Amino acid sequence: MAALSPVLDQLDRDFPTSLERLFGFLRIPSISTDPAFAQSCRQAADWLVEDLRSIGFTAERRDTPGHPMVVAHADGPAGSPHVLFYGHYDVQPVDPLDLWARDPFDPVVEKAEDGVDVIRARGSSDDKGQIMTFVEACRAYNAVHGALPCRISILFEGEEESGSPSLKPFLEAHKEELKADFALVCDTGMWDRETPAISVGLRGILGVELTIHAANRDLHSGSYGGAAANPIRVLARILADLHDADGRVTIPGFYEGVEETPTQILESWKSLGVTNENFLGPIGLSQPSGERGRSILELVWARPTAEFNGITGGYTGEGFKTVIAAQATAKVSFRLVHKQDPAKIRAAFQRFVEERLPVDCRADWGKDHGGSPAIQLSYDAPYLSKAQAALSDEWPKPAVMIAMGGSIPIVGDFQTYLGMESLLVGFGLSDDRIHSPNEKYDVESFRKGQRSWARILDALAK
Known part of the structure; x- marks a missing residue:
């Protein structure tokens, strides 16, 4: 904890300023699917390059036939792992605009209906708030120790919300530069407000x-x-x-x-409390129709x-x-x-x-x-257990390993083009209204997300 504690303290002291930085990023209307916002996407890429350079990264905007990529690198101690962090700076269109309670690119902290403080803006959860949790963790390490705990490369793309047409050619052309021991992907979420999650399977x-x-x-x-x-x-x-x-x-x-899902994983899913009633009841159903004898979560995550x-x-x-x-x-x-x-x-x-x-x-x-094909990460990968322990130290409840019924194409692309697996950790919530009007990101997700990445980097470095 000697190296970690002052970093966590720095994150807490700097949190108000980090919120201001995020607001500046959120004000850029980087809608990738609409050609009218091409210059805004370029502006968002340049904003990230400048910010990453300010905290010790060598960073560049790399132009593509579509929107730019942002690539950055920073050295770490000799023998430390090399990780590639991925996120996207582009956002969904805001239509229908009349359903927004305020300007979607004028971020604000406000109380949600349940009394929780939230950041309200397009891109706050998907994915600008998420990627800045990692950048802020790196900023704090650099401020306290003058260096990062491990070697870090960063890839931010600007076309995730419009099909990523430039991504595969870019990975193919730069695979030697981008290949790392494993990737960190933040475009995921938590199980609930108190329970962090690591996604290990994508159908x-x-x-x-x-x-x-x-x-x-x-x-x-x-x-x-x-x-x-x-x-x-x-x-x-x-x-x-x-x-x-x-x-x-x-x-x-x-x-x-x-393959059969390991018994200990099935038991951990059972502890999440998903039942026929609370999963199917809200959509007017009562009994699962898939393979008999399987739980709801096993059916939608692993079968x-x-x-x-x-x-x-x-x-x-x-x-x-x-x-x-x-x-x-x-x-x-x-x-x-x-x-x-x-x-x-x-x-x-x-x-x-x-x-x-x-x-x-x-x-x-x-x-x-x-x-x-599906993506199935190794349940016993060393970096997985380290990240799970680090997350459990930060949040009220222990981190759980979950799966996803859908897919995140970049994870498969990393396997195909770079030959590496991914660690999927994010701090979004199911009620963040991503892709919908009035998108939000919990202030606590942003704050504890920063601290979580600092803990994970510390754990991986060891």
Whole structure:
């Protein structure tokens, strides 16, 4: 604690000034998806470069075909780990503006409805407030010790909210410069206001569009009903066959690469108090429909799925039209976990369908909607346990290791292009209204987030 304690004290003393710095950053309307704000995105990148240089980093704005990247480096003690910290400075559009209680780029600290002090502004939680928690931790280390506890590189992008078109080419072109022992990613959240979290699993996804064809035109159901193949019925039967009575997906080989979640992790998830009632009740449901015998959190965090996202065929307008459709279409998405291979599952699903097609029917496979594998981090990675202990020292409740039903593409890109895993720690909350009007970030998330990163850096350095 000899090196850490004065850093924490410095963060507390400097907190009012750090809030002013964040407000200056939040005033820049860096909306990446709207070309009208291209200069603002450039301004935000320059703001970060200047700030990072002021605390000892060598920092540059790197222009791309889209919005700039910010790259920075600072040395650490010999033998210390090298970490790459990632975040994004761009923000979502503010529409509809009339639903905001104030100017979205005029930040303010105010009381939320529950009495908690919050920072109200676009980008306060996603992701400017989050990245500045880390920058402020580095600032405090530099102020107290004149150096950082470990070697740190930083990558801030300006296109995360618009699909990151420049990111993969940039990683490919600069992989030797950016490769580190592991990455730190802040674009995540806490379990609740008192419980920090580390995300260790991100489900992948595969999207498939399928069309069943039968007759060469729509048919009168009185003239042809009972004689002609009906593609809606064929499609419905195939989709129904995709799950058994216990909720398992029946595609041969579907569970290849799916591992069981460690017992101790399942027990820690059980302690989070998620039940059928409090998870499904608010959306008007009562019982999970996935694999029988699995908890809610295991189903949404650690098990694969096959879901139907849309079905069309025949006449769907007002009134009634007695036709047998010539074709029927379904959009099917698969959420993937662990080592499932999207390409293998797509091929297996195609075989599954072809084997069930009756005479006179054929299947067309429409637009490829892409696929990406899941990300599963090692539960016993040394840096994971160090970060968990550091977070637990800062917050009222111990840090928990959670997973996410969706995905964060940058984590997969770091694995693919830089060959490194990521530590996902953030301090956002589920009620931060990111991407919505009146976005906020708890003042306590900003304050304790700074202290948390200082603790994590100290732990990693040891």
